[in-house]
Amino acid sequence: MNAVPRTRSLTALLLAVLVLVLTTAFAPGASAQTSVSTIARALRTGPVYVDPAASAQLSRADADALADRIKKANKPLFIAVLPAGYPTAHLFADLRAATGITGLYGIRLGDRFDARADASVMTPTARQNLVNSVQGENAKAQLGDFTDRALANLGGHAPSSWHAADGSGGSGAGLIAVGAVLVAGGAGAYALVRRNRRRREEEQRAALERLRVVVDEDITAFGEELDRLDFQPGEPGADDAMRADYAHALDAYETAKQRMAEAARPEDVRPVTQALEDGRFSLATLAARRAGRPLPERRPPCFFDPRHGPSVTDATWTPPGGAPREVPVCAADAARLADGLDPAIRQVDTEQGRRPYWDAGPAYGPWAGGYFGGGILPGLLVGTLLGSMMATPSYAADYGAGYGDFSGFGGDYQGGDVSGTDFDPGDFGGGFGD
Known part of the structure; x- marks a missing residue:
């Protein structure tokens, strides 16, 4: 008598489980979370990735139009559109590591x-x-504005992987057409590249000659300091x-001349001035011992003219039209500033x-x-012409990376380079308030 109810109960339970499974499997956004590796693979072949679970945020047509704008600008801009619940912990760092390409990464995550x-x-x-300038906009407007401002x-x-991907899926006729265009324009493009390269090399040579x-002058001034030094390694009292201080100063002088x-390029000058700064500190140490x-504290050279030698204190100085800042100064310039006089500034042609x-x-x-390494240079030069130039992304491409920690983080890779x-x-680090 009780067998039928039990059978019906079991059948109903199985049906309920089946409905739950089907509902879960086909519910919007319920598919397995897209891995960072999958997103990275997509971005290596094109600049815009829209997750299937976030397709309602940006249409295929809008995503393609956005990708075309980025490709035409030839800039390393990567955009990913992900669902609101996607985990944000280490998201940017993991995506950058998986993609392996130097660039700018923007992520729209829900709203x-x-x-x-x-x-x-x-x-x-x-x-x-x-x-900050694109917050609060809908996906299409936000990503469009972000792209336009970023590309500028x-x-x-x-x-290069974007261009390779563009040609990988085309038809035979399309490949032939592309090949014909490349052959026809190859000579002109090659000539243009060579001309631009020659112009840049000429500009670099001219900059190096001025420098x-x-x-x-710096090397000569340091050599004259060594000539005036009345120290003999075998004199009474020398230890x-x-x-060792004296030998180090001589080695620094020879190193500077050799470097x-x-x-061959302006950035090759940095180790020269590093050697001169090191040699002058050795002379200051030798003078203190004698x-x-x-022994003197290791300080940067005088900001106004590194030929003055190591600084002895910091003083407040305001450049014309700029904001006050603390700069390292030698004793003579500290006295001039204290008396309301102008410091002895290094002038160049x-x-x-x-x-x-x-x-x-x-x-x-x-x-x-080379003189002011270790991260102090940005604060010293803020508001000056040189400081403004060094803070731009294009500076490292022309004059080398890492000068005073303005740029060049993470090696010498430029945007678009495969840096792994x-x-x-x-x-x-961080992102989305994490």
Whole structure:
């Protein structure tokens, strides 16, 4: 008598389970979460990825139009549109590592948006200002505005894998047509590339020659300091520490001369001025030992003219039209500032006449970076012509990366380069309020 009810109950239970499984399987957004590796593979073949679970945010036509704009601009901009519930922990860093391409990455996640970039293509400040400027818009407007503003300020070039992907799925006739166009335009394109390369090389040589005059003056001044030094390694009272300081200063002088003779680009000047700064500190240490004074603290050279030697204190200084800042100064310039007088500023020749080195052009970035490394240079040069130039994404491509920590984070890769996991994780930390 009780068998039938039990059978019906079992049947009903099985039907309920089947309905639950089918409902879960075909519910919108209930499919398995797309992996970061899958997103990365898509971005290596094209600049825009829209997750199937987020297709309602951006249509296929709008995504294709956005991708075309990015490709035509030839910039390393990557955009991903993901569902609202996608995990955000380490999302930017993991995506950057999986994609392996230096660039700017923007992610629309539900109705939220954020972006991260390698500092070699866009500074953190520029990236944050860009993200803030597009908040609160719908997906199409937001991603369109973000793309337009990013392309106007983004350094580097598009990855070659995008162009390879464009031709991989075409028909035979399409490939023939593309080949014909490439053959017809190849000679002209090659000539244009060579002409641009020659022009850039000529500009670099001219910048190096202007810079060489200043660096040779620095080397000569240091050599004269060594000539005036009344120290003999065998004199009475000389000990091994003094002899080591003296030998180090001589080695620094020879190193500076050799590195300058071998310099082929403006960025090759940085190790020259690094050697001079190191040699002058050795002389200051030697002087303290001989006089019986405490050894000097390792400080940067005098900001106004590194030939003055290591600084002894910091002083407040305001450049014309700029904001006050603390700069390292030698004793003589500290006294001048305290008396209300102008410091003895290093002047160099420019097309507009003699100017302070920080207003003389971008080639002086490597020169200053060798003297003032370790991250202090941005604060010293903010608001100056040189400081403004060094803060732009394009500066590293022309004058080298890493001068005073303005740029060049994560190696020397430019936008679009395949750098794998060789990037600064700090550039891709956080995101979406994490």
